[in-house]
Amino acid sequence: MNAARRWYIYLVCAISLQAVTWAVIALLRNLLAEGGGTIASIAFQIATIIIALPLFLVHWLWAQRLAAREGNEREAGLRGLYHYGMLAGFLAPIIANAYSLIAFLFWLAAGRPGYEPSFGDSSSPLRGILYNLIAIIVCTLLWFYQHRVVTDDLKSIAEGDTFATLRRLYMFVFSAWGLIMTTTAIIHIIRWIMFQFGGRNDLLILGGGIGYLTDEVARLMVGVPLWLVFWRQAQHMFIGPIQAERESALRKFYLYTTVFVAALSAVTNMTLILAGLFRRVLGLPSQGDIRTPLPIILGMAVLWAYHAFALREDASHSAESAKQGSVRRLYLYLIAGIGLAAFLVGLSGDISVLIRLFSQRFADPLRESLAWFTAALIAGLPVWLLPWRQAQVEAVALTPEGVEARRSVVRKIYLYFYLFVATMTVLSSAVYILYRLLSLALGERGEGNLVTGIAQAVAYAVVGVLVWLYHGSALRGDGDSNRRELAQRLKDVRVAIVDTGEAGFGRALLDRLQREELGLNLDLISLPAQDEEARQAIQAKLDTAGVIVGPWSMAVDGATVHPDISHSVVNSPARKIMIPVPMSGWDWAGVDVWNTEGLMQQTVRAVRQWAGGEEIKAVRPMTIGGIIGTVVGVLILLLLLVIPLLIYFAGGF
Numbered sequence: 001m002n003a004a005r006r007w008y009i010y011l012v013c014a015i016s017l018q019a020v021t022w023a024v025i026a027l028l029r030n031l032l033a034e035g036g037g038t039i040a041s042i043a044f045q046i047a048t049i050i051i052a053l054p055l056f057l058v059h060w061l062w063a064q065r066l067a068a069r070e071g072n073e074r075e076a077g078l079r080g081l082y083h084y085g086m087l088a089g090f091l092a093p094i095i096a097n098a099y100s101l102i103a104f105l106f107w108l109a110a111g112r113p114g115y116e117p118s119f120g121d122s123s124s125p126l127r128g129i130l131y132n133l134i135a136i137i138v139c140t141l142l143w144f145y146q147h148r149v150v151t152d153d154l155k156s157i158a159e160g161d162t163f164a165t166l167r168r169l170y171m172f173v174f175s176a177w178g179l180i181m182t183t184t185a186i187i188h189i190i191r192w193i194m195f196q197f198g199g200r201n202d203l204l205i206l207g208g209g210i211g212y213l214t215d216e217v218a219r220l221m222v223g224v225p226l227w228l229v230f231w232r233q234a235q236h237m238f239i240g241p242i243q244a245e246r247e248s249a250l251r252k253f254y255l256y257t258t259v260f261v262a263a264l265s266a267v268t269n270m271t272l273i274l275a276g277l278f279r280r281v282l283g284l285p286s287q288g289d290i291r292t293p294l295p296i297i298l299g300m301a302v303l304w305a306y307h308a309f310a311l312r313e314d315a316s317h318s319a320e321s322a323k324q325g326s327v328r329r330l331y332l333y334l335i336a337g338i339g340l341a342a343f344l345v346g347l348s349g350d351i352s353v354l355i356r357l358f359s360q361r362f363a364d365p366l367r368e369s370l371a372w373f374t375a376a377l378i379a380g381l382p383v384w385l386l387p388w389r390q391a392q393v394e395a396v397a398l399t400p401e402g403v404e405a406r407r408s409v410v411r412k413i414y415l416y417f418y419l420f421v422a423t424m425t426v427l428s429s430a431v432y433i434l435y436r437l438l439s440l441a442l443g444e445r446g447e448g449n450l451v452t453g454i455a456q457a458v459a460y461a462v463v464g465v466l467v468w469l470y471h472g473s474a475l476r477g478d479g480d481s482n483r484r485e486l487a488q489r490l491k492d493v494r495v496a497i498v499d500t501g502e503a504g505f506g507r508a509l510l511d512r513l514q515r516e517e518l519g520l521n522l523d524l525i526s527l528p529a530q531d532e533e534a535r536q537a538i539q540a541k542l543d544t545a546g547v548i549v550g551p552w553s554m555a556v557d558g559a560t561v562h563p564d565i566s567h568s569v570v571n572s573p574a575r576k577i578m579i580p581v582p583m584s585g586w587d588w589a590g591v592d593v594w595n596t597e598g599l600m601q602q603t604v605r606a607v608r609q610w611a612g613g614e615e616i617k618a619v620r621p622m623t624i625g626g627i628i629g630t631v632v633g634v635l636i637l638l639l640l641l642v643i644p645l646l647i648y649f650a651g652g653f
Contacts, residue, residue, distance in 0.1 A: 009063045010082040016056035018089060021142060023048035025135050033130040074153045077162035083150045084170040090143035093135055099222045101132035106214035164244060172254040175230035181223025183299050188216040190295040249327050255307050256331035262304035263335055267383050269293035274375035282367040325404060332387040333414040339383030346377025351459040398485040406478045418471045425464030429457040494521045496541055498550025512604050527561050539568040547575040549607060553583060577606050
């Protein structure tokens with residue numbers, strides 16, 4: 001089935017089936033749960049069913065017939081998207097209506113506490129129950145049918161990568177939904193229990209007494225089985241025989257995202273508690289209630305610990321794939337970045353407060369600032385240190401994993417981002433200091449305390465310099481580790497440079513690589529060999545080389561070299577880096593024609609990439625469009641940086 005036809009069929013099937021589903025649900029609700037409904041609504045629902053149902057059946061039978069006839073149709077990614085999209089489209093209303101039904105039943109059992117439920121008919125318990133039950137029954141029947149179709153497809157074909165990815169996405173989305181419902185319910189139930197101990201009006205904060213509890217118990221009763229079903233399925237797939245499940249980046253994304261959200265929520269609420277504690281110590285009136293953030297900390301701490309344990313269990317069952325490593329590093333640097341930002345904000349704020357103490361009374365505004373900044377500093381420090389130390393331990397290792405960690409784009413973004421922030425902080429502080437000093441020298445007496453303002457700018461500049469030095473040292477350490485790892489890995493590797501005599505290309509390449517100082521053992525082999533003894537010596541060098549660099553013709557019988565030499569090149573276990581030098585009567589499809597200097601640059605870069613353990617890729621010159629785009633981008637960036645300064649000095653701020 002071609003792609004356009006497939007999109008047409010499955011879009012029509014999805015839209016028409018959903019239209020029929022909700023028309024049937026609405027019609028049954030009107031007839032059974034809402035006292036008959038209006039004539040117009042019933043007529044519209046019947047019309048939708050009469051028109052949409054045959055439309056769905058025609059297109060679905062067409063899709064099924066094509067799937068049975070064409071071997072690759074059942075494996076199509078769009079068919080998998082339709083399957084799991086429809087499964088999700090039926091399961092989501094089942095969950096929502098199950099929660100509403102259970103909450104409504106609890107509301108009735110609790111004696112109808114004094115608020116009107118939004119999930120049922122309070123005037124008629126039977127109608128309220130039927131309203132949700134109808135949607136649950138209809139969607140459950142359709143979900144089971146769709147699930148059987150998916151099962152039949154997977155019995156007749158091997159699950160492809162796209163199908164597996166869609167299945168995992170479906171599985172982890174609903175696992176996350178169940179986890180969110182479960183965690184939210186536990187937090188709210190703990191909060192309800194805590195609010196039982198306090199003043200009489202405390203429960204008004206929660207929007208009502210027993211009704212609040214019944215809603216959360218209902219949420220828990222739906223969330224726990226939902227999470228367990230899908231999480232146990234994910235665990236079963238992980239420990240099964242399929243290696244791809246253990247190497248899934250989506251699983252790692254789910255786990256690390258959960259840990260990240262839990263950590264961020266716990267730290268944020270811990271900051272609130274610490275700020276409240278410092279407010280009390282500093283004699284300020286208390287704000288908020290510890291019973292509001294404390295349940296969040298408890299719930300998120302349990303969530304964090306469980307999924308961190310799951311990650312350790314994953315590591316014990318399977319080696320980490322490259323994609324999983326990228327997801328893990330993204331998590332580590334996100335946590336470290338947030339923690340360091342909180343720590344630096346707290347540190348800078350505390351320094352600012354201490355400096356202002358020399359010119360101001362230690363009144364409530366300064367105490368308020370000191371409480372919040374100190375809380376951010378204390379909460380942010382461990383959040384930065386723990387993941388940062390873990391990332392650093394991996395990055396300094398002279399192993400392939402360490403090389404991958406140091407080469408990680410996420411690490412470079414993290415380090416250069418804080419270098420940029422530190423540089424901008426020092427720049428703005430230096431500009432402010434010089435501006436105030438020049439204003440003073442020119443006779444201006446500005447408002448405010450000059451010494452305090454300059455002292456704050458100096459303090460911020462010092463913090464910026466320290467941040468810049470620390471992250472700069474981390475980058476230099478990465479470079480040192482890379483050089484040591486490279487020297488250790490290549491100390492016994494010989495690089496054979498084959499020179500076939502084209503204008504001294506091999507000799508020039510040898511000189512260029514020696515200037516690169518890559519620490520390679522370079523050996524120049526000049527061809528053609530004049531006698532048998534010379535050829536045997538060359539063959540011996542090729543057999544023991546770790547990598548062979550030379551024109552492509554060295555591996556072709558009779559092109560420019562002796563057949564014995566070309567056989568030695570082909571049969572050598574060394575890595576071969578072939579140079580596409582032009583030759584009369586031979587052309588390379590899809591390969592640019594380079595001049596001698598371009599070939600030299602590309603070859604040196606390829607050897608450097610090989611030495612660094614990278615994938616060998618060509619670098620193409622920037623096009624005119626790329627140059628123009630770069631210039632425009634730089635100009636826009638300069639404008640964004642310069643305009644605020646111009647407005648400031650023009651008196652706009």
